[in-house]
Amino acid sequence: MxxxxxxxxxxxxxxxxxxxxxxxxxxxxxxxxxxxxxxxxxTPSAITKVKARKILDSRGIPTVEVDLYTNKGMYRATAASVNLDKIYDFSEAREGELGKYVGNTVSKFVKHINERIAEALIGLDPTVQSQIDRVLVDLVKEDPKSELGPNATVAVSIAACKAGAAEKEVPLSKHIADLSGQSRVQLPVPAINVINGGKRIENNIFAQDIMILPVGANTFEEAMEMVVESYSHLKAIVLEKYGQSGCSLGERDGLAPNVSDLKEALDLVKEAIDEAGFHGRIKMAVAVGVANLRDGNNHKTTFKSTVVEDLVRIYTQLCSDYSIVSIEDPFDENDWESFKQFTQLGVCQVVGDQLLISEPKHIDRAISESACNALLLKMNHLGTVTEAIELANKAKMAQWGLVVSHTRGETEDTFVADLAAGVGAGLIKAGGPCRGELLSNQLLRIEDELGEQAAYAGENWRPCP
Incomplete structure (x- = not known):
């Protein structure tokens, strides 16, 4: 030629x-x-190569990282791993080869991506996220025995989303906003973990997390300033009352003082907020996770009561005494009646995590029965970006609150921050101010990039009840 x-x-x-x-x-x-x-x-963009590898998450457990290539660049994403007890038949697929990372190796998923998924995606336009995700979902359906689950698909989907944003020459959060039909990017209120409890912590707090929500801030930057100042006061208070051991960090990045019960922990947080000068501007939230505290037919608590009716009374009183505005998983994941009873009281936002596990049919049921009024959205409960956007929109259509969450087993990938801003979530569970800084820093970058167009959820962090 x-x-x-x-x-x-x-x-x-x-x-x-x-x-x-x-x-x-x-x-x-x-x-x-x-x-x-x-x-x-x-020149139109097209996927030319997909390469996966095994890396370690924040707990030292293997997970999947993907490099997705187009004719214009390379885009990297990782899949935060999760451990679930096969609730509602959902499980994170693991290989179970004892002797290799104590049964947590992900070599099989890397192989699936490098062979089956890569071949199926070559030539696709990364700006058409729904098409890419449909291919991923179809591959899973074709061979369910392969255990080609979220570990294999979510990192690929996220990498493609990043490539699509680059092709459109827009920030990732703006690209996600476009995909989800949102007219603007919104910075969520950070739900920052300050004290940890639950079965993994040797204290008497039956709840897993106590979080602070700077709803009274005007910008995300101001919100983080309020968080850091309150946390510094809290650390000083804990140090004085419980010694250095009380300042050790829990698995979820909060402090883990050896308090006598949940009320004592809430008193510490309340004192810290008041000392920092943010009374009324910072609210509290609690992630209970009662599913992890089940003991036969009763709920294990450090309170004297052990029946659901008492838990409802306790939660109602706590919301009144401590300005708690959101409670996550206050009952067992199978206890739909208790969820409905408490939600209908209207004392706070009731977030479904284990109750829903981001499963559409459970969300539909919860909406129809008013079993809760907020969705906890975790990417690693899903397989694709499109599914995450669809569930976020479903929650917003139902006038629910939307909480986008990080998870244990995080990596340095900050996609969750862009997802929260893009879908217009009211809250983001971003970990603690120590060790959980990655997502908060990314949201600070997004706000800086938006400049005067930046919008912070603030007092409008949830639909009017």
Whole structure:
């Protein structure tokens, strides 16, 4: 093929002429660079390669990282892992090969991605997220015995989403907002973990997390300032009352003082907020996770009562005494009646995590029965970005609160922050101010990038009850 034939086949003469004319009109200071960039944008993007590998998460457990290549660049994503007890038949697929990472190796998923998924995605347009995710979902359905679950698909889907944003030359959060039909990006209120309890902590707090919500801030930056100052006061109070051991960090990045009960822990947080000068501007939230505290037919608590009716009374009183505005998983995941009873009291936002596990049929049931009024959305409960967006929109259509959450087993990937801002979540569970800084830092970057267009959820963090 001659040079002229090659130029004619690919219409290069016309494209080069268009690029030169554009450079002239723009009075480009560097015509060669301008023409190069113009030609690059004029070329449709397509996926050319998908490469997966095994990396370690924040707990030292293997998980999957994916590099997705297009003809214009490489985009990396990781899948935060999760451990579930096969609730509602959902489980994170693991290989169970004892002797290799204590049964937690992910080599099988890496192999699936590098062979089956990569082949299926070559040539697809990364801006069409729904098409990519449909291919991933279909692959899972074709061979359910392969255990090709979220561990294999979620990182690929996230990488494709990043590639799509790059092709559109927009921030990732804006790309997600476009995909979800949101008119703007909204910075969520950070739900910051300050004290940990539950079965993994050797104290007497039956709840897993106590969080602070800076709803009275005007910007996300101000919100983080309020959080850091309150946390510093809390750490000083704990140090004085419980010694250095009380300042050790729990698995969820909060402090773990050896308090006598939940009320004592809440008193510490309340004192810290008041000392920092944010009384009324910072609210509290509690993640109970009663499913993890089950003992036969009763709920294990450090209170004297052991029946559901008493738990309802206790929660109602706590919301009144401590300005608690949100409680996550206050009852067992199978106890729909108790969820309904408490939600209908309207004393706070009731968040479904283990009750729903981001499963559409359970969300539909909860909406129809008013079993809760907020969704906890975790990417690693799902397989694709499209599914996450669909569930977020379902919750918002139901006038529910939307809480996007990190999870144990995080990596340095900050996609969850962009997801929360893009879908317009009211809250983001971002971990603690120590060790949980990755998501908060990404949200600070998003706010800075948006400038005057930045909108912080603040007092409007949930639909009016």
């Amino acid at each position: 001659s040079v002229q034939e090659y130029l004619d086949k690919h219409m290069l003469s016309r494209r080069i002429e268009d690029a030169v004319n554009a450079a002239v009109r723009a009075k480009a200071a560097d015509p060669v660079l301008y023409i190069s960039n113009h030609m690059r944008r004029a």
